[in-house]
Amino acid sequence: MPRFTHRTALVTGAASGIGLATAERLAADGAARLILVDLDEAALARVGLPCAVVRAPGDVRDEAFWDALDLSGLNLAVVNAGVAGAAPLSDHPFDEWRRILSINLDGAFLTIRAAMRAMHERGGAIVAVASAAGLKPEPGVAAYGASKAALLHLARVAAKEGAPRRIRVNGIAPAGVETPVWDVVPMFADRARAIGRDAAFAELAALATPLGRYAKAEEVAEQIAFLLSDAAATITGATLVSDGGYLL
Known part of the structure; x- marks a missing residue:
């Protein structure tokens, strides 16, 4: 039975990897309209789905982009756009630190804020795609791990603020996923x-x-779809760790 009939969903980082797999999963599960955001306009143009699609090429770090984007009727949001990077702290260029934090955290903040504003009257569900790197320290991933740890806490704060408006916010923390990142x-x-x-x-x-x-991107997409669905109606402020036992 379709889980998302008549619903409108936003997916960032939608042109590849987990974002694309999630868009395909939501469309297959009956979503009526998908708003797809990605910086790669050409790749976004190639995404074909069996539902109404709004392709919105843009930078998730750009506040003006979000102010101009029409999110009317929004029910669901997947905060997925992000980048990876690796370097020892002592050798980590500051501009690279800022680049990773600005995309993975500033961009996520603007996405969540825009989604919560759009869901203010009707409620909805949001999933922030973080990483097990935000839960387990490893050498060389300071910027990426810090950005994902902060994203998980941002999601928890959003969950507490959104609950009175029936807006659920959860995080998912995959470990290794076979994606272009x-x-x-x-x-x-x-x-x-x-x-x-x-x-x-x-x-x-x-x-x-x-x-x-x-994991395959499609497996993570199915887990995201569960968190967005009515089957998870009492779950908010949680982090689903999908790591194959990496944290053990």
């Missing part, structure tokens, strides 16, 4: 060139994950 991580990119992308994912997962594999 890994391609900019030097360690992974080097290994993928040496042995192939699939083999590099398998090698990483065997080392880091008790279950011995990384």
Whole structure:
């Protein structure tokens, strides 16, 4: 039975990876209208879905973009746009720190604020896509991990503020997911060139994950859809850890 009939959903970072998989899941589950945001206008134009689609190319860090975007009728939002990066703290350029924080946290703040304003009268559900890196410290991911830890706390604050308006806000914290975000991580990119992308994912997962594999974007999308659905009607302010046992 369709879970999202007659509902309008916003998905950021919708042109690839978890965002695209989530948009496809919501459309398959009956969403009437999807508002898709991504900085990559060409990739966004290639997204085809069996429902009404509003493609909104833009930068989630741009307050003017959100002020101009029509979110009327919004019921659901997936705060997914983000970037990765890796460097030891002592070698981390400040401009790279600011770039990662501005996209992953400033952009998320503006997205959540816009969604909550749009849902003010009717309620709704929001899922913030964070990371297990925001829960477990590892060398080399200071900016990324800090941004995702802050995002999870931002989601909890939003959940408490949104509850009187029947706005639910939850976070999801995947560990390894086979998405293009890994391609900019030097360690992974080097290994993928040496042995192939699939083999590099398998090698990483065997080392880091008790279950011995990384998630597919479609699996995370299904978990996001659950948190957005009426089946999760009493869940708010929670973080769903989807990590294959990485935190153990």
